[in-house]
Amino acid sequence: MTARHHRTRYQRYSGGPDPLAPPLDLREALGAIGEDVMAGASPERALREYLRRGDRQMRGLDRLAEAANRRRRKLLEQRNLDGTFEQIRQLLDEAVLEERKQLARDLDDDARFAELQIGNLPASTAQAVRELADYSWRSPTAREKYQEIADLLGREALDQRFAGMKQALEGADEQDRQAVSQMLADLNELLDAHNRGEDTTEQFADFMDKHGQHFPENPENTDELIDSLARRSAAAQQFFNSLTPQQQAELAELSAQAFGSPALMNQIDQLDAALRHARPDLDWDGAQRFSGDQPMGLGEGAAALADLGELEELAEQLSQGYAGAQLEDIDLDALARQLGEEAAADARTLAELDRALREQGLVHRSADGRLELTPKAMRQLGHSILRDIAQQLSPRTGERRADTAGRLGEPTGATREWAYGDTEPWDVTRTVTNAVLRTAAAGGPGSVATMTSHGVRIEMDDVEVSDTEARPQAAVVLLVDTSFSMVMEGRWTPMKRTALALNHLISTRFRSDELHLIEFGRHARDTDVATLTGLEPRMEQGTNLHHALLLAQRHLRRFPNAQPVLLVVTDGEPTAHLDASGEAFFFYPPHPQTIGLTVRELEHLSRMGTQVTFFRLGDDVGLARFIDQIARRIGGRVVAPDADGLGAAVVGDYLRSRTGR
Structure with missing residues (x-):
């Protein structure tokens, strides 16, 4: 019989809040807020500053906002928008080089005329591509390179609006391109009907049945479909706005050659117009200035601009500087996408802490709307401060705690754990109860029989003493x-x-x-x-x-x-x-x-x-x-x-x- 070995892999939990995480400890938060209040800040400001500052184990809003701004700067400083232009120029140069090799081998007069045509191409990439649109290529390799330009332009234009389309259509044939064209036509009909105020429930269902494979977000209605498309469309427009005037002119000329026909760009222009009509609140007129040396294609650049827009929104949400700001405004999914799961966990913890401080009665709104520390918060602050002072009074191991010092007097009715140096009488009931509970917890199923036959053994950790206070008043x-x-x-x-x-x-x-x-x-x-x-x-x-x-x-x-x-x-x-x-x-x-x-x-x-x-x-x-x-x-x-x-x-x-x- 062959033994089977099962290997177990462990990795960081990523299914939301950690189910094994300890409950929120509000003591450190309350202590920090209390210190600021005692220093002269209002409770409102103290709470806000703590949430901005965070603590040793949790980044505050300022550090999260700083991380968002740092990622935004990194994108702008490391990337540029020249990727597609460079690819097209490279493909064009390769096509021209292959054609020249072929023409050099051909000895007819037409070859000499073609050499003149090839040798006098405009310096502008877009004009050169347009001028070669009707050229009869002699080299099969050159013809393929030139065709790649039209194919690349089409895939990039689609990739700007539909994530992953560039890779999906790589090597696609005419039938695949016709299917995409039909999808765009059906999508434009759906969006036009929606913008006219018509009920598109059935039309949306039919559309998703036919073309759902192009939408991995799996939207459930037309509004969700528009939401998923409008941001990328706005980013594509921002990409165009971010180009230099010369690049804009080149891209406009090149786009007409997408898939060898202006039909695709006409459909995309119609799509952009419909999405802009449906979501005018998005930033359609914005622009960014990239200054890095890592080029991006049209689709990659649009995705980067979408990321920049999302990072700007996150920075504003994290700033909490606008009227009516709440921590619940922070988009945790976007934060996880841009800064990682740990950033989202920190923001979630901040929101939970803010909510817990209110729900546990540590802060509340006064009649005039001001945030105040409650009596419960004052007691907890006093306890924390007194504990610190007790350590100052009794710095050496074995000395009595300062908060229990004083001569024996009347019992207060309370008990506490015995500590070295205590002379108060034992509370027998509490001491025996602690021993029984500890023995039962440690003994497992036979613990009752064990206690019956062997009795209960009292350990020092079980001992509680009666609390007393000195008199007179x-x-x-x-x-x-x-x-x-x-x-x-x-x-x-x-x-x-x-x-x-x-x-x-x-x-x-x-x-x-x-x-x-x-x-x-x-x-x-x-x-x-x-x-x-x-x-x-x-x-x-x-x-x-x-x-x-x-x-x-x-x-x-x-x-x-x-x-x-x-x-x-x-x-x-x-x-x-x-x-x-x-x-x-x-x-x-x-x-x-x-x-x-x-x-x-x-x-x-x-x-x-x-x-x-x-x-x-x-x-x-x-x-x-x-x-x-x-x-x-x-x-x-x-x-x-x-x-x-x-x-x-x-x-x-x-x-x-x-x-x-």
């Missing part, structure tokens, strides 16, 4: 400087990231604490995390810490039984205060009255038992002197992180204040 106020210097010195985004992280930590891990946000420039304002995240830079001078402290006191008095905690983030000494009328008074260098009023409110807070920490950004000597003196006076703390370490400094200080409580 704290009323935390975070004051963030939003003066213009924060923008100029690159501290705007770190300030917002800090507020987001602290808000997420308190709202998810320490729910008994109350966080309140106040931003201060020339004036101070109560705010929330969503408003602060989307806050755009203000071109205003002034650091009104005095006003911010007044708002902080008002808030803290609402929680008389809570531990007051004040966290102040600033990069400049106080230069503004509220006067008796409630207006902001600004003066630089700091006015003594501004300093006095600010110190007075800090002392009020100190008498309330407030734990005060200043986070001093930058190297302002005046700010350092003021903060150091007031911290000693009220028993506060001073932390001087760099901008990138601000989040870790604030979160770490808050966690230490909880431990102290």
